[in-house]
Every structure is written in C-alpha cells, then in structure tokens.
Amino acid sequence: MFRLQNEIGLKLSSSLEDYLESIYLIQRDQTVARMKDIASRLGVTAPSVTGAIKSLNKLGLVEHSNYGYVKLSETGGKIAADIFRVHQALTDFLHIILGLDYQKAESDACRIEHSIEPETVRRLADFLEFAISPSKGCKGCAQKFNEWYLEKDK
Amino acid sequence: MFRLQNEIGLKLSSSLEDYLESIYLIQRDQTVARMKDIASRLGVTAPSVTGAIKSLNKLGLVEHSNYGYVKLSETGGKIAADIFRVHQALTDFLHIILGLDYQKAESDACRIEHSIEPETVRRLADFLEFAISPSKGCKGCAQKFNEWYLEKDK
DNA sequence: TAATAAAGTTAGGAGTGCCTAAATTGTTTC
DNA sequence: GAAACAATTTAGGCACTCCTAACTTTATTA
The missing domain is CATH 1.10.10.10 (Winged helix-like DNA-binding domain superfamily/Winged helix DNA-binding domain)
Structure with missing residues (x-):
C-alpha cells in the first residue's frame, strides 16, 4: 500500500x-x-x-x-512545504503561461497537485522560467501567447 | 451531489x-x-x-x-470521447511541450484528466497549437525549450 | 463562579471502490 | 452431450472519507 x-x-x-x-x-x-x-x-x-x-x-x-x-x-x-511548492508551480504556470485568472488557476492547481509527478512539475517550472525570460530562446512567448489568445476567436 | x-x-x-x-x-x-x-x-x-x-x-x-x-x-x-479528447490534449502537451517521454506523458495525463477544468484544457491545446506553429508569434518555442532543457543542468 | 457559548470529540452511518472466495453461466472440446 | 475450462456474478468484507446527532471539554462573561 x-x-x-x-x-x-x-x-x-x-x-x-x-x-x-x-x-x-x-x-x-x-x-x-x-x-x-x-x-x-x-x-x-x-x-x-x-x-x-x-x-x-x-x-x-x-x-x-x-x-x-x-x-x-x-x-x-x-x-506540506513540498505540496505547497507543487501548488505554487502549477498555479503560476496556469496563470502566467495559460492566462487563466488567478482564482481559477489556484482551484485547478489544488486538484491537479495530487496527481502530478515530480518530474512533470519540475519541467513545468523550468518551462515557466524559460517562457517568461526575455533572454532565453523564447523571448517572452508567454506574453505573446496571451496576446494571440485574445485575438484568436475574433 | x-x-x-x-x-x-x-x-x-x-x-x-x-x-x-x-x-x-x-x-x-x-x-x-x-x-x-x-x-x-x-x-x-x-x-x-x-x-x-x-x-x-x-x-x-x-x-x-x-x-x-x-x-x-x-x-x-x-x-467517453470527451474524456479521451482531454487525455490526448494533456498527453500531447506533456510530451511535445514539456518533453516528457510518451509513456510518462500518458500516465500523468491519465491521472490529471479527471481533475482539470475544460477551460484549462482548451487553453492547453491552444497553447500547443501556438507553440509548435512556425508561423505564430512563438516560432517553434516548444523545440527551443527542449534544446534549452537538455543543456540546462550541464 | 455559575451559566452560556464555542470548540472539539465520540458514536453511528452512508457512499464509493476495491478485494477474495464461492457460485453461476457460457464455451470448448473430446 | 458431458466434462473441463473460461468468464462473469454474487456475497461478504475492508479502507477511506465524509456526514449528523449527541456529548464533553474549554473559554467567555455576567
């Protein structure tokens, strides 16, 4: 067990x-x-x-x-601190990258945090770092995605 | 209930x-x-x-x-088809964007799929579309992230 | 300090989802 | 077509997690 x-x-x-x-x-x-x-x-x-x-x-x-x-x-x-770290990483990803409003990001994170593997969380956090960095390969693609997303269904 | x-x-x-x-x-x-x-x-x-x-x-x-x-x-x-669509979207994201190997992507998706909101899935799928497209703002940042990720801990 | 209110616990029960062991039904095969 | 085997169901049980109702302990306050 x-x-x-x-x-x-x-x-x-x-x-x-x-x-x-x-x-x-x-x-x-x-x-x-x-x-x-x-x-x-x-x-x-x-x-x-x-x-x-x-x-x-x-x-x-x-x-x-x-x-x-x-x-x-x-x-x-x-x-508990580990669990909370996962919670935070997930919330940040959902909010900053996907552009979910903070409330929804938190509540989704709260449920997902129990079923996600540590490796996946690590990659998610690294991706966030990569995506928001103006110096790394992506040059702020999080921002660009959100602009594109807003235009998308017009 | x-x-x-x-x-x-x-x-x-x-x-x-x-x-x-x-x-x-x-x-x-x-x-x-x-x-x-x-x-x-x-x-x-x-x-x-x-x-x-x-x-x-x-x-x-x-x-x-x-x-x-x-x-x-x-x-x-x-x-069932809806559930499977979520499963696929998640798997694709975890595999293509985060670079998890396909097996792990699937097994993680299998657990997360029950606790993620439809809106989040939609955004995840849209982000994937955005990230792999050579024409959209990001210009293949999924690829770039994976290259960066491989170098990261060296 | 005695009465009342608030916080916490115990007792008992329900729903879900899994298990093993035993019975039943269905399918082969000689 | 009867014996043997495979697939499925029934019966009974256990762990988990929640609930309501009733009780006990602690805190407040008049």
Whole structure:
C-alpha cells in the first residue's frame, strides 16, 4: 500500500495532503492552527477534521493532544512545504503561461497537485522560467501567447 | 451531489471516468468490450468491473446484460470521447511541450484528466497549437525549450 | 463562579471502490 | 452431450472519507 514518494517514503491520499497543506498555510498566517480553521478552509465538518488529524498523528506528521492546537511535525512540515511548492508551480504556470485568472488557476492547481509527478512539475517550472525570460530562446512567448489568445476567436 | 459538467449534466467519479474511457478504447480497437478486457486494462479484478458497469448502466451510459458484452450508450460514447479528447490534449502537451517521454506523458495525463477544468484544457491545446506553429508569434518555442532543457543542468 | 457559548470529540452511518472466495453461466472440446 | 475450462456474478468484507446527532471539554462573561 505504501509507495515511495516523499522523504519518509509514503504516499498520502489526496485528502490527507489537503489537510497537511491547510495546516501549513494556517500556521504560516497565524502561527497556530485550530480544528475549526482547518474545517472552514477545507469546507468539511469538525468530525471530519478530528478523524483526519488522528490519521496524520498516527503517521507522525502532526502533533495534537485532545482539545488542543494542531502543529505540523518536522516531517509533516517538510511534506506540506513540498505540496505547497507543487501548488505554487502549477498555479503560476496556469496563470502566467495559460492566462487563466488567478482564482481559477489556484482551484485547478489544488486538484491537479495530487496527481502530478515530480518530474512533470519540475519541467513545468523550468518551462515557466524559460517562457517568461526575455533572454532565453523564447523571448517572452508567454506574453505573446496571451496576446494571440485574445485575438484568436475574433 | 450532481454538478453540471457534460451534456447530460452529471459529474462522474474519476473511477467511473476511467471505466468509460477504457470501454471506449477497447471498442475502438476491437468493436466489442468484454469484462475481462476492462479488468486487465484497468488493473482491477472482475468483481470490481461488474460493480462499476452496474453503476454506469444505472446512469444510462452503457448497455449490458448479464454475461454479455459491454457497449457504450450514445450518451456514454459522447462522454467517453470527451474524456479521451482531454487525455490526448494533456498527453500531447506533456510530451511535445514539456518533453516528457510518451509513456510518462500518458500516465500523468491519465491521472490529471479527471481533475482539470475544460477551460484549462482548451487553453492547453491552444497553447500547443501556438507553440509548435512556425508561423505564430512563438516560432517553434516548444523545440527551443527542449534544446534549452537538455543543456540546462550541464 | 455559575451559566452560556464555542470548540472539539465520540458514536453511528452512508457512499464509493476495491478485494477474495464461492457460485453461476457460457464455451470448448473430446 | 458431458466434462473441463473460461468468464462473469454474487456475497461478504475492508479502507477511506465524509456526514449528523449527541456529548464533553474549554473559554467567555455576567
């Protein structure tokens, strides 16, 4: 059932990845994450959060004692940061290259981030670097694509 | 629970989309699809297929009577074709633009296809058209990126 | 500090999607 | 056409992830 994937060698479900990422972002914004913050961010009910946190706790990815705050463990923090990096790379690509509005780019990224391979993400990020660089071979083709796209269906 | 998504207005699970797509491809290659073909293509056991086909049958997307062949209904065929178009667009993008080898492009596409929005796919396909065209603003930047990428880490 | 409100947990249940084992039906082949 | 084999279905179970309702703990405040 376990597939080598991140530094501790386990493959998390999309759902648990979402929880981890939420905790990461809440911690970043507010230092501590509470169950209700996680619930409202993910649009689930409190008991769902309790269950998920228990799973993450068993896996050693969060620290949590009853009725208290939730904190990412060191490993949990690393994994969450990885997930968020993927999220960012995808969002940037969808927004800057494809020209999706930022909201849509984020929500699409949020779903795709769980099913994309690391190599693909790496290439996506590299392509972005290449495409927006005025000095590399492409000379700002992201910009050019968006101009072309706007004219396209006229 | 239903979200407007395709022409009959329902959102299928990733799993059911996979079944539909498999049947579509088997039908294309061999005219009729049998349960065991579907099972082996998806890497699941026969009872899993029986269950999934029952669900698709209830939704009116396949025709199937006990111990017989499976056939896509008209609606099922349209939805499957849509799914496959997304699959192709994604695969092409990952292979031609990002330079992933075809196998990896396909397997990544296979997972991403369930979570990407139609608008994003459209833009991806348009970007591909733009990027490989020698006449449009980009002048074959897909090619240039791949050359740059190969040199990158040297 | 006792009452109330807010946050969190427990209990129990539903839907999905997979599995194994066992029964059934269909197809060959002698 | 009956035995043997292949394909499919049924039965039963498990993991995951969500839910509602009810209960417990913690925080607020009058």
